[in-house]
Amino acid sequence: MKTAGEVLGELLIGCVRALTPEEREKLYVKQKLNGKIVEFILPDEHEACVVYFVEDPVTRSWLSYKSYPTPRVKCKNCKWKGLWSDLKVEEEEMDLTGKVSDLELFHPVKKTVIEKCTICGGTKLKYEDWKFEKADLVIKGTFADIGAVAEVTLGGFFHRMRQLFKVMGMMMKKEVSIKPLRKLGMGILVSKLITGKVSEDYKED
Numbered sequence: 001m002k003t004a005g006e007v008l009g010e011l012l013i014g015c016v017r018a019l020t021p022e023e024r025e026k027l028y029v030k031q032k033l034n035g036k037i038v039e040f041i042l043p044d045e046h047e048a049c050v051v052y053f054v055e056d057p058v059t060r061s062w063l064s065y066k067s068y069p070t071p072r073v074k075c076k077n078c079k080w081k082g083l084w085s086d087l088k089v090e091e092e093e094m095d096l097t098g099k100v101s102d103l104e105l106f107h108p109v110k111k112t113v114i115e116k117c118t119i120c121g122g123t124k125l126k127y128e129d130w131k132f133e134k135a136d137l138v139i140k141g142t143f144a145d146i147g148a149v150a151e152v153t154l155g156g157f158f159h160r161m162r163q164l165f166k167v168m169g170m171m172m173k174k175e176v177s178i179k180p181l182r183k184l185g186m187g188i189l190v191s192k193l194i195t196g197k198v199s200e201d202y203k204e205d
C-alpha cells in the first residue's frame, strides 16, 4: 500500500505528465518552477514528501519525489534523538467476528504509536517537523488544506477573498503553513498543480 506522501508524489507526477509540452514549458520556465524543491509536511500522516521539479536528462522524467518520516523526536529526559518512525507501535487485534458471520474474513489490526522514549521510557518528548534543508518552499497541511490554498486564485472576486481569509485563518491557527511566506505565489501554483487546477488557468488566457 502506498503512503499518503507517495500518493501525493504520484499525483504530482500524473499532473505534470498530463500537461501539454507548452503548458509544461510555461510552468517550468516562465513560472520558474524548474530546479525547485518543494517539501510537503503531512502532519496527520507523519510524513514529509520532498518533491524535485527537476528534469532528469536520462529518464526524461520532469519530477521526482522522496518520502521521509516526520516529526523528529527528542527526549527531554535522556536526550535521545530519533524520528516518529522509531517510536514503538502497539498492535491490537480488533475483534469483528461474532454474530455477523461465522467466517473469519479478515483480522484488522489497530496500531497505536506509543509516545514514549524508546531508551528511558520518558514521556517528555519534544517534536520538531522534519525539514529538508535545501527546500525552496515548505508547505505544511493536510490534503484538504492544500486544496484550500489552490482555491485562493480561482473563481470570482468574493470567492477568492473568502478563500484568502480562510487560508489566512488556517495559517494563524497553524493548521497550514507556507515557508517562506514570500513564496506564497509558488505555494499556490504547486497546490493548484495537485488539485488539477493549473490547466484551467491556461484556458483563461
Ligand SMILES: [Zn+2]
Binding pocket: 075, 076, 077, 078, 079, 080, 117, 118, 119, 120, 121, 122
Ligand atoms: Zn529518554
